[in-house]
Amino acid sequence: xxxxxxxxxxxxxxxxxxxxxENAYGVTIRKQLKEAIGKTxxxxxxxxxxxxxxxxxxxxxxxxxxxxxxxxxxxxxFQLSFQGIKALKEVREAxxxxxxxxxxxxxxxx
Amino acid sequence: xxxxxxxxxxxxxxxxxxxxxxxxxxGGCSILGDMIETYRCLAEDRGLFWALVWFWGQCLKxxxxxxxxxxxxxxxxxxxxxxxxMRNMFRNKLYSLxxxxxxxxxxxxxxxxxxxxxxxxxxxxxxxxxxxxYRIERNVDFRDIHTQTPSTSGAFGPALVDDYPEIENYVxxxxxxxxxxxxxxxxxxxxxIVADNSIFEIFDFHLESGDPKTALTQPKSMVLTRDNAxxxxxxxxxxxxxxxxxxxxxxxxxxxxxxxxxxxPNSHVQFDVLASISSxxxxxLNYWHNNFLYTYVLLREGTSxxxxxxxxxxxxxxxxxxxxxxxxxxETDVNDVFQLKLYPLLDIHLxxxxxxxxxxxxxxxxxxxxxAIAFLILIIACIxxxxxxxxxxSKRAREVGIRKTVGAHRRQLRGQFLGESVLMAFMAxxxxxLLISLFIPVFNSISGKFLSLRILFQVSNWMILIGIVLxxxxxxxxxxxxxxxxxxxxxxxxxxxxSGTGKSIFRSSMAVIQFxxxxxxxxxxxxxxxxxxxxxxxxxGFDKENVIILSAESNTIRQNIEAFRNTLTQDxxxxxxxxxxxxxxxxxxxxxxxxxxxxxxxxxxIFMYTDYEFVDTYGFEVTHGRAFSKxxxxxxxxxxxxxxxxxxxxxxxxxxxxxxxxxxxxxxNEFTEFTIVGVVKDFHFKSLHRIIDPILLALDPQNFNTIxxxxxxxxxxxxxxxxxxxxxxxxxGEQFEYNFLxxxxxxxxxxxxxxxxxxLIFSILSIFVAxxxxxxLATFTAEERTKEIGVRKVLGASAANILLLLxxxxxxxxxxxxxxxxxxxxxxxxxxxxxxxxxxxxxxxPFLLSALLALIIALITVSxxxxxxxxxxxxxxxxxx
Numbered sequence: 009x010x011x012x013x014x015x016x017x018x019x020x021x022x023x024x025x026x027x028x029x030e031n032a033y034g035v036t037i038r039k040q041l042k043e044a045i046g047k048t049x050x051x052x053x054x055x056x057x058x059x060x061x062x063x064x065x066x067x068x069x070x071x072x073x074x075x076x077x078x079x080x081x082x083x084x085x086f087q088l089s090f091q092g093i094k095a096l097k098e099v100r101e102a103x104x105x106x107x108x109x110x111x112x113x114x115x116x117x118x
Numbered sequence: 119x120x121x122x123x124x125x126x127x128x129x130x131x132x133x134x135x136x137x138x139x140x141x142x143x144x145g146g147c148s149i150l151g152d153m154i155e156t157y158r159c160l161a162e163d164r165g166l167f168w169a170l171v172w173f174w175g176q177c178l179k180x181x182x183x184x185x186x187x188x189x190x191x192x193x194x195x196x197x198x199x200x201x202x203x204m205r206n207m208f209r210n211k212l213y214s215l216x217x218x219x220x221x222x223x224x225x226x227x228x229x230x231x232x233x234x235x236x237x238x239x240x241x242x243x244x245x246x247x248x249x250x251x252y253r254i255e256r257n258v259d260f261r262d263i264h265t266q267t268p269s270t271s272g273a274f275g276p277a278l279v280d281d282y283p284e285i286e287n288y289v290x291x292x293x294x295x296x297x298x299x300x301x302x303x304x305x306x307x308x309x310x311i312v313a314d315n316s317i318f319e320i321f322d323f324h325l326e327s328g329d330p331k332t333a334l335t336q337p338k339s340m341v342l343t344r345d346n347a348x349x350x351x352x353x354x355x356x357x358x359x360x361x362x363x364x365x366x367x368x369x370x371x372x373x374x375x376x377x378x379x380x381x382x383p384n385s386h387v388q389f390d391v392l393a394s395i396s397s398x399x400x401x402x403l404n405y406w407h408n409n410f411l412y413t414y415v416l417l418r419e420g421t422s423x424x425x426x427x428x429x430x431x432x433x434x435x436x437x438x439x440x441x442x443x444x445x446x447x448x449e450t451d452v453n454d455v456f457q458l459k460l461y462p463l464l465d466i467h468l469x470x471x472x473x474x475x476x477x478x479x480x481x482x483x484x485x486x487x488x489x490a491i492a493f494l495i496l497i498i499a500c501i502x503x504x505x506x507x508x509x510x511x512s513k514r515a516r517e518v519g520i521r522k523t524v525g526a527h528r529r530q531l532r533g534q535f536l537g538e539s540v541l542m543a544f545m546a547x548x549x550x551x552l553l554i555s556l557f558i559p560v561f562n563s564i565s566g567k568f569l570s571l572r573i574l575f576q577v578s579n580w581m582i583l584i585g586i587v588l589x590x591x592x593x594x595x596x597x598x599x600x601x602x603x604x605x606x607x608x609x610x611x612x613x614x615x616x617s618g619t620g621k622s623i624f625r626s627s628m629a630v631i632q633f634x635x636x637x638x639x640x641x642x643x644x645x646x647x648x649x650x651x652x653x654x655x656x657x658x659g660f661d662k663e664n665v666i667i668l669s670a671e672s673n674t675i676r677q678n679i680e681a682f683r684n685t686l687t688q689d690x691x692x693x694x695x696x697x698x699x700x701x702x703x704x705x706x707x708x709x710x711x712x713x714x715x716x717x718x719x720x721x722x723x724i725f726m727y728t729d730y731e732f733v734d735t736y737g738f739e740v741t742h743g744r745a746f747s748k749x750x751x752x753x754x755x756x757x758x759x760x761x762x763x764x765x766x767x768x769x770x771x772x773x774x775x776x777x778x779x780x781x782x783x784x785x786x787n788e789f790t791e792f793t794i795v796g797v798v799k800d801f802h803f804k805s806l807h808r809i810i811d812p813i814l815l816a817l818d819p820q821n822f823n824t825i826x827x828x829x830x831x832x833x834x835x836x837x838x839x840x841x842x843x844x845x846x847x848x849x850x851g852e853q854f855e856y857n858f859l860x861x862x863x864x865x866x867x868x869x870x871x872x873x874x875x876x877x878l879i880f881s882i883l884s885i886f887v888a889x890x891x892x893x894x895l896a897t898f899t900a901e902e903r904t905k906e907i908g909v910r911k912v913l914g915a916s917a918a919n920i921l922l923l924l925x926x927x928x929x930x931x932x933x934x935x936x937x938x939x940x941x942x943x944x945x946x947x948x949x950x951x952x953x954x955x956x957x958x959x960x961x962x963x964p965f966l967l968s969a970l971l972a973l974i975i976a977l978i979t980v981s982x983x984x985x986x987x988x989x990x991x992x993x994x995x996x997x998x999x
């Protein structure tokens with residue numbers, strides 16, 4: 009079947025949201041990504057990607073009550089949707105089936 | 119401290135605002151919240167400054183992501199729009215084809231004319247100093263002569279540079295025809311330019327090899343193009359070699375001092391061989407009272423031509439005052455007779471002198487006319503495009519309904535329709551460019567130009583082009599974009615969206631405009647044809663058919679002419695042979711000053727040297743007196759004939775002129791006496807643009823440049839072969855060059871006949887495009903009225919009734935279009951006819967014929983659809999109820 013896999017970046021983002029459970033919003037997701045893959049994202053890039061994932065239906069989000077600590081703004085908490093989980097599983101299965109064929113990666117000989 | 123803390127808390131407001139603008143989720147609240155949180159942490163950890171830098175950095179970094187994202191979502195929608203556009207195109211293949219080809223042909227025609235106009239407008243602009251170069255012209259105000267002559271004598275240039283510091287440099291240019299001997303000892307006539315060496319300094323004419331500083335300084339030096347070097351010398355390596363040239367009756371050697379680069383086709387003066395003007399005797403060049411050459415001057419930078427002109431009166435008094443006073447009487451001021459003018463180089467091509475122009479030039483009126491045609495065709499094509507898009511768009515009401523129902527905004531729909539028509543317009547542009555590249559050689563051969571698509575690829579032109587296409591696309595998309603998107607989805611989806619009457623009035627008035635334009639062009643074409651026919655058929659005062667003109671420039675020919683004449687006339691195919699210095703229809707005539715013995719008035723008259731046979735050969739009608747005759751031995755000593763205009767010019771009635779004397783000025787006080795022996799009926803020796811000028815025929819059988827042979831009609835080519843054979847026998851080594859009198863005369867109307875072809879082509883194109891539109895509309899109407907027609911047929915209407923019903927509407931449009939087109943065409947063509955002194959009457963038939971033509975074409979176009987609709991089985995059209 010013609011399955012369109014999510015991209016590597018999308019995979020990272022979804023996994024980060026999954027790991028953060030109830031606390032997945034901008035600041036924490038960004039921190040999680042930095043710890044996991046060592047790359048610092050700008051908020052602009054992060055939000056563009058998150059919104060896109062939401063529009064594609066992999067994520068859902070809701071807003072918390074505004075808090076004064078955040079200058080009177082609310083948090084936007086992201087959660088994986090069923091479709092998001094399915095997409096992650098598909099990627100994982102594909103990964104595993106591809107990698108299982110390969111016994112050991114060695115550098116090509118001279 | 120708390121106050122300070124508070125200050126820390128808030129990042130810059132502009133940055134906040136910025137983020138809120140570009141991330142519209144809840145006014146950008148959540149992302150801003152996240153950023154503020156991090157900002158606070160940073161401010162506490164690393165200080166306010168770093169936090170600020172970070173915050174701004176985040177804002178800037180967000181921008182590209184925002185843009186990419188915008189594009190990402192738009193792209194998805196665009197893909198859909200594109201897909202739908204393509205589907206629509208392919209679903210309605212006929213419409214799309216008509217729409218595309220109509221616009222493409224319109225654009226192609228328009229672009230073609232645009233190329234032509236650009237070329238006309240860019241004449242001589244390639245010269246670096248183009249805006250500082252002027253031609254010295256002379257205004258003559260003498261009795262009823264008011265002309266501006268572009269030519270001067272050779273003395274003006276040097277004297278102007280000496281006397282006026284404003285004038286930096288001058289070049290004298292003389293067009294001459296020489297016989298040049300090639301390396302196989304054959305002579306060729308060649309049009310050359312004799313000029314000062316400064317031609318390379320003032321103009322941007324270049325040498326491929328040779329020194330431009332000295333190439334034309336020495337007498338009898340010559341430069342020529344590579345092609346001519348090959349032709350005459352058989353080698354391109356010509357510098358240093360010499361060429362034998364028939365120079366005023368004797369053979370002279372001209373040194374080749376350089377190889378000339380090809381002259382750009384958009385130079386108003388064309389040449390491929392240049393000779394040095396110092397080859398002429400100095401006394402000829404320093405003489406003030408002739409005007410055989412053209413003087414161009416280069417003004418110093420910052421000098422205005424008006425200021426320079428103001429100083430010229432002193433100049434004329436200084437150099438010509440005394441002579442003119444002697445000629446015309448002591449009280450005459452030279453400045454009343456002559457004014458020197460500086461004529462801008464850049465104006466020469468489009469606003470040429472009325473007479474004596476160095477080459478045939480263009481006319482600004484043609485530029486205007488053709489631009490107008492281009493514009494009109496573009497309008498026709500755009501209207502077409504618009505009408506068809508509109509007609510077709512109403513078929514898409516359902517799509518609009520669906521899109522609206524699932525949440526499309528009106529703005530998006532508008533964008534979709536506009537985008538679609540712009541897309542179509544660009545496809546048409548590509549097609550148009552292909553069409554042009556295909557047809558440009560044809561157009562070039564008709565228009566006599568060397569146009570290429572290259573100009574189109576200049577950036578500025580691309581901008582204009584894209585602008586035009588964008589405008590056409592937007593214009594065409596406007597109607598569907600604004601009216602269609604207004605539909606109420608609920609009503610549309612129920613299947614009720616029918617076009618209102620408002621729209622069909624709009625469409626039909628557009629069709630009327632299209633046909634109006636086409637009919638105007640057809641009338642124009644018909645009137646041009648009529649005028650050209652009139653010119654061809656008009657009696658010129660002589661018989662132009664069956665006369666062969668041979669050129670005779672050398673003395674050997676002049677000496678042996680009697681032998682040649684006798685040999686030829688022995689053959690029954692040759693009627694008579696005459697010689698003359700010039701023939702009717704030739705471009706250049708010279709005039710001299712004459713006076714009557716009984717008065718001091720001076721008359722400049724054009725003259726031609728002829729022989730005894732001339733009047734007979736041409737078939738001039740002698741109205742008074744007699745033709746030259748050998749029976750009168752005295753004729754050879756100063757007999758002349760006048761045309762009626764000349765008789766009147768010198769103040770005689772044609773009948774009383776016979777027997778009178780006329781004096782020709784040799785110098786200021788010396789005269790030769792002539793006797794008028796006859797008067798011929800006025801004849802057109804110049805083009806019909808002008809009224810007949812006075813002309814004088816003088817008898818001098820030894821002074822000729824052309825031989826006119828009247829032959830019997832029939833085997834013309836055989837006769838020419840015979841003449842050529844005898845020519846070879848009697849004048850061995852002389853080049854045989856012939857042409858026909860009637861084709862020479864036709865050449866006078868070259869620009870008109872070009873215009874005729876161009877008009878013809880473009881009116882055909884315009885009517886074709888208009889018909890495409892009509893066809894599309896007819897298809898549309900027939901489809902829309904399927905049900906109506908079905909009902910009518912069920913109720914008993916015959917096929918003929920239906921046909922009439924459908925054709926009536928279109929006929930009405932065409933008739934209205936006629937009413938609009940007639941006055942416009944009449945005005946336009948009346949203006950054009952003013953160019954001719956002798957005009958055909960416009961008459962009614964071009965109008966009636968074009969009306970009929972348009973009607974027939976329109977009905978044929980429509981008939982395909984109407985017949986189909988009329989013959990359709992009503993069961994088919996009503997079944998879906």
